[in-house]
Amino acid sequence: MDFELIILGAGAAGMMAAVACGEERLAQNLPALRLAILEKNARPGIKVLVCGGGRCNLTNAGSQDFLIRQFGRNGRFLTPALRHFDNDALRAWFAARGVPTHEEHDGKIYPDSNQAKSVVDALAARMAELGVASFAGPGCAATAVRKLGAGEPDSPGFAVTLTDGRTLSTSLLLLTVGGQSYTRMGTTGDGYRFAQAMGHTIVTPRPAIVPLLCQQSWVAECQGVAVQDVEVRIEAPGPLPRLATGKPAPSINDLMFTHFGLSGPAVLNISEIVAELLERFDVITLRIDLLRHHTREQLAAEMRQWQSGCGRRLPRTMLASLIPQRLADVLCRLAGIGETQTCAVLTAAQMHHLIESLKSLRFTVYQTRGFKEAMVTAGGVSLAEVNPDTMESRVCPGLFIAGEVLDLTGPSGGYNLQLAFSTGRLAGVNIARSLATATHSA
Ligand SMILES: Cc1cc2nc3c(=O)[nH]c(=O)nc-3n(C[C@H](O)[C@H](O)[C@H](O)COP(=O)(O)OP(=O)(O)OC[C@H]3O[C@@H](n4cnc5c(N)ncnc54)[C@H](O)[C@@H]3O)c2cc1C
Incomplete structure (x- = not known):
């Protein structure tokens, strides 16, 4: 057997799992495992480096219950992982490794360094201290994974085939290859294929935390305009169908206009629901x-005050005290207000139109920006087939699964990294324990 454990994917979950496994062995006074972590990118943690705009919003300050609720119907699966390693434990772990953190708006937690690199460096340094063999680069991408059949050399265990042609054998296998979003970061959905090959069901992956395209071409004029604290509601054609996500639809947060449509947390956080609805309806x-x-x-x-008190001024100027100027210009035009028309001659119909635009601005969404621009992937390995207390597969003993490859998705705000760190940590500790038990009973 080449290794006792192979971890596929050195992202947030994989690196934390490797560290947890090593730390558990240390705690039990056992020698380091023959453990290899394989990564297809040139270095571990590349995706973590782009998190939070390079600052890494590594978790959220909310209570365990609050964190669980962010994952909708599937959130309860996370209870044991969070009980084992919650946001406080995560912050304490990083603080002990020289990466103190602080809280910002909406409970978002960032490293004091404001650099994602310090998060990745802390994990990589700890892996090195614990003797984890890390292999990274295009040649280390796994292309196929299979459970060894009874009677095959090294059985029971797994065979992992790499791009460079090598096949490695391992007693236990941990799948932490992430989802299929932001594909340029190496996450191309390989995990779904691997899990399926070992008997798992995959809940259809769909893009989440993803910008939306809309038919209103005027949005291009507002590219880059941000509006704080808006409320976004979804209007499906007919009653809102029962959603797989089970997440609440109204979203209150900041909005950002792009050249093609809408972005910003208020929209990104309901994009998973929109993506699901767009599978059934042409537009939302x-x-x-x-x-x-x-x-x-x-x-x-x-507005009546504008008419009586500021009659010689332009509505677009007055409106700019409430919303950004470029958006005010567009809304005035949509209300049929002429460029030189003053507040004094605003008609009742124009005022009504403006008020409706401000309170219920309508967008017809026909598409998301897809996996290429999605920050996370919704769907993934069915949770019914994974033991939430250990992260071990219920259909393929010896296979452990953690992180985004699972059918769990949170909104933006640090929840998805916490999910990866917590499930990775729980998997790592349980793998170390199960190998220790196997050694003792051998
Ligand atoms: C732009 C952007 C910003 C984000 N910002 C935040 C944020 O601030 N806070 C937050 O909570 N979440 C954020 N996220 C989401 C977060 O990055 C993910 O939820 C998290 O990284 C998932 O961790 P993971 O370990 O499961 O997968 P990943 O971190 O994606 O790691 C999986 C690893 O597996 C490797 N891999 C894939 N296939 C193979 C293979 N066949 N062989 C070998 N290796 C393979 C990949 O290269 C990758 O390194 C952001 C995502 C993006 C795209």
Whole structure:
């Protein structure tokens, strides 16, 4: 047998699993495992480096219950992993490794260094201390994985075939190859193929935390414009169908216009639901309340005040005190307000149109930006087939699965890295324990 454990994929989950496995062996006064972590990128943790715009929003300060709720219907699966290694434990682990963290808006946790590199470096340094053999580069990409049949040399165990032609054998296998989003980072959905080959069911992967394309071509004029604290609602054609995600549809957060449509956390966090609905409907309507702290009546009163008190001024100038100027320009035009028309001659119909635009701006979404631009992948290895207490497969003993490859997806805000770290950690500890038990009973 070449290795006792092979970890496929040196991302957040894989690196944390390798570290946890090594630390558990140390705690039990056992020698280091013959453990290899294989990564198809040139270096481990490449995707973590781009997290949070390079600053790495590595977790969220919410309670365990709050974190679980962020994962919708599937969140309960995470209970044992979070109980074992929650956000406080994660922060304490990094602080002990010289990476203190701090909390920002919405409970987002970042390293004090504001550099994702310090997170990756801490994990890589700990792996090296613990004697983890790390192999990275295109030649180390796994192309096929199979369970060894009874009677084959090295059985029971697994055979992992690499791009460079080598086949490695291992007693236990941990799958942490991530999803299939942001494919340029090495995550191309290989894990689904590997898991399927070992008997697992895959819940259809779909892009999540992904920008949306809409039919309203005027959005291009607002490219780069951000509006804070908006409320986004989904209007499906007919009653909103029962969603696989089980997540609440209204989303309150910041909005960003792009040259093709909509982005920003308010939209990204419901994009998984939109992606699911777009599988059934050609288009989905989003209604956005740009000024959720103003009622229609308050806005009507304010506009009457523009008429009486600022009659010689332009509506677009007045509106810019409430929303960004470029958006104000577009909304005035859509309301049929002429470029030189003053507030004094605003018609009731124009005011009504403006108020409706501010309170219920309509967008017709026809597509997401797809896996290429999605930050995470929804769907994945069916949770019913994985033991949440150990992360071991229920259909293929000896196979462990952790991280984004599982059918678990949170919104933006540090939840997805916490999921990867917690499930990776739990898998690593349980692998170390199961190998220790096997050694003792041998
Ligand atoms: C731009 C961007 C920003 C993000 N920002 C945040 C953030 O701030 N906070 C947050 O919580 N989440 C963020 N995420 C999501 C987060 O990156 C993922 O949820 C997390 O990295 C998943 O961890 P993982 O270990 O399961 O998979 P990954 O980190 O994706 O690691 C999987 C690894 O497996 C490797 N691999 C794949 N196939 C093979 C193979 N066949 N052989 C060998 N190796 C293979 C990949 O190269 C990769 O390194 C962001 C994602 C993106 C794209």
